[in-house]
Amino acid sequence: MSQFDLVVIGSGPGGYVAAIKAGQLGLKVALVEKDNSLGGTCLNVGCIPSKALLHSTEVYQHAVHGKKHGLVGAEKLTFDVAAMLANKDKVVAQLNMGVGALLKKRNVEVVRGLGRLVKSGQVLVRSTAGDRTLETKNILIATGSVPVELPFMKFDGETVISSDHGISLKAVPEKMVVVGAGAIGLELGSVWARLGSQVTVVEMLPGIGGPAYDTDVAKAAQNAFEKQGLKFELGAKVTGVKKTAAGSALTAERDGKSLEFPADKILVAVGRKANTTGLGAQEAGLKLDERGRIVIDAHYQTNLPGVYAIGDVVTGPMLAHKAEEEGVAVAENLAGKKGHVNYGVIPGVIYTDPEVACVGLSEAEAKAKNIEVAIGKFQLAGNGRAIASDCTSGFVKVIACAKTDKLLGVQMVAKGASEMIAAACAHMEYGGSAEDVARTCFAHPTVSESFKEAAMAVSKSSIHSL
């Protein structure tokens, strides 16, 4: 007889949310976690710690530039990296405890150890305390992802580092090279640049932020970051690391020319890959795709009956909130409800300053789909709150269907874009049009009004632009 209705492997945002939801819906759930702390990559070495560091360094930057706001002696301000890291660890610890409390509330049993899929209905948990076999009706694999390593420059934790190391550097590197201008590279590059590191971001693509963003958005973000001292080397293909008299240097080539970027630290942030290490996928006959991701059907079920998978370990954007939605959907399906994830409305955010955010289709994607679009843009320089809050860098772009006025996508470079994008998601989730946004009352003064203005600009009726 099964001990559990559901055993979840991995306590990241996909796994723990699924466990809580399933518990909430009355299922008997066990959650298997190999690490000492709950929360997975997101909470321990990803989203949350990087946000803590971004906030600390932003506070520092605000203070340093506080003269015009009446701060005296700001130029001489110093900082303590160890204290920043301690604050970050405190934040993480608090949330670790929070997740534990939430799981307990829903009667989810947390089982410590490395979860191994034996077969449908059976999970083996190995730990220093011994092995334990869990019998269960259903299994949910939520083992997440790990940083991609470049084969010719493996992580050494000293010079060549991953994001896991990048959030815990004991001292500010004088020169830092970031490989990859995606969210992780830009965020961690920003952290160390704000503390004085000379940061060079080397990217193979011609623009930053990844393919989700339109060129104008990526360019605006790049300009903002360059003003903060970040250097960008775009269209450059990394070739390796070499030792120099001064230390190390990243080598790359562009248009057939060799480039060399001296670096104390080389942060490789070229992406993440599905993590099935120790899962026993092959032995259990679990089907993986050519990129090592677990293959699932429309209901997240793998090729093994009763075995499900969600989050970074399956297809789709590697985002915590995407994994959470999938976790909820699986839990609901198992409880006899109808879980559903709308993949058309999953926001993406780069938590820099200004933040960069998008949801839905980019203008380029819409055009590639042969959709006639109407575009509305609004510069933050025309927003009262942005002027008062000293954050006029950036703009909001609304991509609407020219025929139906339906919101197809929203992109933005703005202070608080991560919060502002939620309004766009809500409108899009309900099939809203640009006019719907334009006719929704926004609080004044807020930076969010830029979204409303951009929506009005779709029909060339923006109030606060010339």
Add this chain to the structure above:
Amino acid sequence: MAVEVKIPPMGESITGGLLAAWLVKSGDAVRKGQPLFSYETDKVTSEGTAEVDGQITLVVNAGTDVVVGQVVASIEAGAAGNAPSAASAPAAKPAASSAPAPKAAPVAAKSGAAAEISPAVRRLSEETGLDPAGVEGTGKAGRVTKGDMLAALSGQAPIRAVAPAAAPAAASAPAAPAAAVVIPSRDGRTSRKRMSPLRRKIAERLVQAKSETAMLTTFNEVNMAPVMELRKRHGEEFLKKYGIKLGFMSFFVKAAVQAMKEVPAINAQLDGEDIIENHFYDIGVAVGTDKGLMVPVVRDCDQLNFAGIEKAIGDFGKRARDGKIQLPELQGGVFTISNGGIYGSMLSTPILNHPQAAIMGLHNIVERPVAENGQVVIRPIMYLALSYDHRLIDGKEAVTFLVKVRQYIEDPQRLLFGV
């Protein structure tokens, strides 16, 4: 106390129709018996009246499809009009609760409706009159998006009948009485409105008659001089005595009745493979109204005198144009007379009033040269048409019937003797 205003039952075959127009608006004070709305079914147009004095709040838009028993408004019974009995709540309460109602009720209704639809959909609905409840929603949980509205307005998506259950919740309180919804196209070159239930029924019945019967038409012509002469001679006295003009219709009704007695196949209908022979003479008389053709039935025409027939037809004509014909008055006819002549028609082929077996068409009276006894003379001539269901009526019978009618009209004294 709020009293619900419901769509009244109209007869057993009617389950719903169109709330065509509001005659009052939300917040109005209404009196018991006061007409509140006009209501069209596939057969008749009617009115709904207030059952109590009080203040009304509308919950359904004009132009909405409704079903019998559906709540379309509520009336807050006024404290002054209906003094509460001692047994009910303290005397002060009804007065206090009814006092703020004039302002509160419409506002509440409006904000409730606003929560249901997106702002752009609301704007389009108010500007065009298109009720989103009739538009197929593609948004989350079937919500109507702006794109859905635009598609419906441009004719790319159908505008469906409003689901009765959803109507009260989705509708907002209309600011003023509104007639049937007319939607102009974006370029203004066409406009679109839904068929009224009456029109829909007419369409359905006409197609049914065309497709389910073996219909054909026979013609004849009739010299109207004798009837005109009779009218001239007795018309004034007739009017004085009966208070109604002596028209042509009474002659044709009488002639048709007599001819049907001679040719009983005309007064019959098919029911599956059975033939039903009627032994009564309830004749439908087509009356044109702005909503469409109606055919009220004059009962037992064989037993009515000319005055009785003229009175019945005159009364129907007036009430049909006022939309006050009752449903039972449209049912049970065995034969129909349609007079296209009043619009100037020279000749036409009427379509059967299903399931009747025959319909006679009258036309205009035109002076025509005709040959009588080897002489060309000018006579007021009318062409007659008889469309009939050939499955039931043979050509001989149809032609004989029409010849009989001609004979009775050309020599009305025959009607006296039945020859």
